[in-house]
Ligand SMILES: [Zn+2]
């Protein structure tokens with residue numbers, strides 16, 4: 001399995017769209033891995049995780065053929081993870097000679113409702129007929145071609161929304177936990193982690209809060225939270241010697257630039273994501 005981080009920032013991007021704070025100025029000055037766009041990842045070339053406003057930028061920056069994507073997995077309907085209007089230019093006269101004209105979209109009911117509200121009026125019938133929504137239920141596995149996807153409830157948005165984190169396994173048994181966006185997980189999610197029979201190949205951790213310790217009470221995490229969670233996962237066998245444990249989803253409000261994140265992460269054997277980071281799993 002090839003896993004590519006396309007976007008590694010929180011909602012405002014880093015440097016943030018309208019911000020002039022020290023951390024944004026510094027990211028701009030340093031450039032390179034400090035330039036972070038909105039959250040998105042790609043598995044092989046056919047499973048896309050999230051559809052942020054920076055999808056088009058990702059296509060340009062990484063020379064992607066997004067017409068090959070057959071499966072779209074949505075974590076939740078915050079704008080840095082789902083920009084439904086993008087789907088109005090998929091198919092019909094907007095995209096010719098696509099490798100995969102049909103797109104299977106896996107999401108919670110409210111992400112589908114957001115699509116209906118924001119894009120339904122604008123999308124033409126030919127494009128709409130090639131989108132196939134599958135509404136997910138927590139802990140109920142679905143099959144997307146060679147991928148088995150298990151949505152797990154995230155500890156993230158309030159007020160009746162249903163954000164998901166995901167366990168994705170391919171036909172070879174390569175196992176990825178994509179844990180964005182989320183604070184500390186519920187007992188039911190920990191029970192799911194414990195039920196796994198082998199260590200994961202990749203675990204991608206929410207590190208929005210930078211060096212801050214939320215003590216497990218936030219709807220995002222900071223570095224000290226991630227270290228504790230990783231240790232807890234190691235004690236139940238979900239993290240093994242070959243598991244890539246990657247910090248991801250960063251914000252200027254978390255303050256840590258890429259080199260500072262690397263300096264914190266290295267002694268703990270954690271990796272730091274950047275836009276364009278590729279893992280062969
Ligand atoms: Zn986010």
Ligand SMILES: [Zn+2]
Nearest residue numbers: 019021024252
């Ligand atoms: Zn800023």
Ligand SMILES: [Zn+2]
Nearest residue numbers: 076078156181
């Ligand atoms: Zn979010």
